[in-house]
Amino acid sequence: MRTEEEVKKVLFDEEAATSLVKELRASFTNGKTRSYDWRVTQLKSMLKMIDEREQEIVTALRDDLSKPELESTVYEIAMLRNSITLALKEIKHWIKPEKVKTSLTTFPSSGEIVSEPLGVVLIISAWNYPFLLSLDPVVGAIAAGNAIVLKPSEIAPATSSLLAKLVGEYMDSSSIRVVEGAVTETSALLEQKWDKIFYTGNGRIGRIVMAAAAKHLTPVLLELGGKSPVVVDSGINLQVAVRRIIAGKWGCNNGQACISPDYIIIAKSYAPKLVDTLKSELEKFYGKNPLESKDLSRIVNSNHFTRLVKYLDEDKVSGKIVYGGERDITNLKIAPTILLDVPRDSLIMSEEIFGPLLPILTVDKIEDSFDIINSGTKPLAAYLFTNNKKLRQQFVSTVSAGGLVVNDTTLHLAVHALPFGGVGESGMGAYHGKFSFDAFSHKKAVLYRSFAGDAAIRYPPYTVGKLRL
Ligand code: NAD
Secondary structure, three states: OOOOOHHHHHEEEEEHHHHHHHHHHHHHHHHHHHHHHHHHHHHHHHHHHHHHHHHHHHHHHHHHHHHOHHHHHHHHHHHHHHHHHHHHHHHHHHHOEEEOOOOOOOOEEEEEEEEEEEEEEEOOOOOOOOOHHHHHHHHHHOOOOOOOEEEEEOOOOOHHHHHHHHHHHHHOOOEEEEOOOOOOHHHHHHOOOOOOOEEOOOOHHHHHHHHHHOOOOOOOEEEOOOOOOEEEOOOOOOHHHHHHHHHHHHHHHHHHHOOOOEEEEEEEHHHHHHHHHHHHHHHHHHHOHHHHHOOOOOOOHHHHHHHHHHHHHHHHHHOOEOOOOOOOOOEEEEEOEEEEEEOOOOOOOOOOOOOOEEEEEEEEEOOOOHHHHHHHOOOOOEEOOOHHHHHHHHHHHOOOOOEEEOOOOOOOHHHOOOOEOOOOHEEEOOOOHHHHHHHEEEEEEEEEOOOOOOHHHHHHHOOHHHHHO
């Protein structure tokens, strides 16, 4: 027999989706979500929700991913808190019309850009940072004055169900709703006409989302993934570099993060030193038996576990594992694993890894790394460790990726003044800070004229004399 919860989920079909959107659209149309007070109240309620229910959030994240508490509190909860605090601080400036210069053609006139809410928006999120990735876009959508449906990932069921419960308790349910579910429910939602769809996840589903949106000419913001490379130059502080690579890889959900380092490129002669340093730092952080470490998330489910193990068991990578490789299928754990000199046409180098495996490619000259990166699809992030200004300049000007970091990994995500998003196959559009507000706003061009300055040249008859003016 199905549980009540399961029955409710199945009942969320196209008819239910249509009626939900109708309800939210009525709420948007009556102007409720546009008001400054509504926006601020909702943001404050979300803050209160985090403050009062933090422990439940940490527990749900532990249930879904055995995510270490520190990672949950810093990378999911504190990051969201910062987003809300910033929005509350800045919203008055964000919503203010922006004055612009006008031209001689329109003299006398004034102009401004008015940010207007888009309407009713759909946010579909992924399982790896299931709390942050669900609510961070909601912050932008609220700040911009929209009605919102959030569809969290079914692959993180504890967080999904907690989000449904908490949003129901703390937020205005006439304008902000959570729909739980998987393909059936998301497909029902995607049949509806939205004013924007914000999707986080893989590119295969991104294409489904974009095709559904095209039917209604709905704009999309796609936060996708990719193979984010790390180029390691020689003559650097290798220990610091390695610690920062480890923090961005295994310290971010055990590599299950969209901007985690996917692979390293290094000069052949320097690679043994890198491998030794990685080994010793990894052992310091996670001990001799990392499968037992409480500081590493588990692999989210058996499908992803099988996918990752397949990379390691492919014939082409046989003998390439220089560290790790241990796995525990019962607890869905895979140890931090380093592979050296894997063939470029191996499976592990053909797909986004999204897990604790780190291949190292070697090159004769470090400058060759940029061609390797640019020969693949555009990644969500790219990293370079160097002291060489010329190399750094070359990296910034030639490597195309959603974002770049020099001498660290992943931290661009924490800078609200930087847009966060992909390019090419790693996504389209960006959010964070004011970019989140802009992502959910229409920038309405408004020109103000008076009755003065009515130039005769605009009007027929179009005489030769007018042409010469
Ligand atoms: P996922 O499996 O949770 O899927 C994402 C969402 O798509 C879920 O809500 C799911 O219900 C929905 N979905 C699944 N199948 C669907 C279908 N057939 N039709 C409509 N909706 C469907 O997450 P995932 O895709 O495994 O996430 C991992 C990927 O996301 C990686 O590529 C990663 O790099 C990327 N990612 C990107 C960001 C970013 O901010 N750019 C953040 C996290 C993850």
